[in-house]
Amino acid sequence: MNDTVAGCNAQPFLEGWFTLDAERPQLLGNRCVACGTVYFPKLKSGYCRNPDCDGERFEETPLSRSGALWSYSNAAYQPPEPYAQVDKDAFRPFAIAAVELDKEKMIVLGAVVAGVGVEQLKVGMTMELKLGALADGKLTWMWAPAGAQA
Numbered sequence: 001m002n003d004t005v006a007g008c009n010a011q012p013f014l015e016g017w018f019t020l021d022a023e024r025p026q027l028l029g030n031r032c033v034a035c036g037t038v039y040f041p042k043l044k045s046g047y048c049r050n051p052d053c054d055g056e057r058f059e060e061t062p063l064s065r066s067g068a069l070w071s072y073s074n075a076a077y078q079p080p081e082p083y084a085q086v087d088k089d090a091f092r093p094f095a096i097a098a099v100e101l102d103k104e105k106m107i108v109l110g111a112v113v114a115g116v117g118v119e120q121l122k123v124g125m126t127m128e129l130k131l132g133a134l135a136d137g138k139l140t141w142m143w144a145p146a147g148a149q150a
């Protein structure tokens with residue numbers, strides 16, 4: 001099973017949420033031009049949520065590709081739609097990681113790449129952003145232990 005290779009024609013699950021660089025994907029947030037607060041998902045419009053800031057201009061910014069594993073869980077049941085659905089028998093449990101991004105210090109949830117289970121995870125370990133395919137072939141971001149062969 002090879003779920004992590006990004007084909008040339010692969011489509012993102014969510015347009016504009018991450019880059020499609022197969023080797024070094026990055027989540028895309030945005031940053032308040034006035035105070036530098038970073039948002040992910042992107043703040044669409046309106047005012048900065050920093051109570052001390054009245055900024056209303058935001059620029060796209062790529063986020064840290066790695067962070068510290070903050071918490072994790074095991075998804076033993078298929079998530080509901082809009083998660084791509086597969087036959088009950090074809091569903092494989094996977095791990096979910098909450099990772100504190102190195103620079104932004106925000107927690108970003110994501111599935112853990114295929115082949116890495118909760119028994120291989122440890123709070124505090126360094127996790128790295130990867131791309132992986134959902135059941136319908138669309139790409140999304142996933143977390144992998146840093147340095148692991150995905």
Ligand SMILES: [Zn+2]
Pocket residue numbers: 032033034035036037048049050053054055
């Ligand atoms: Zn601001």
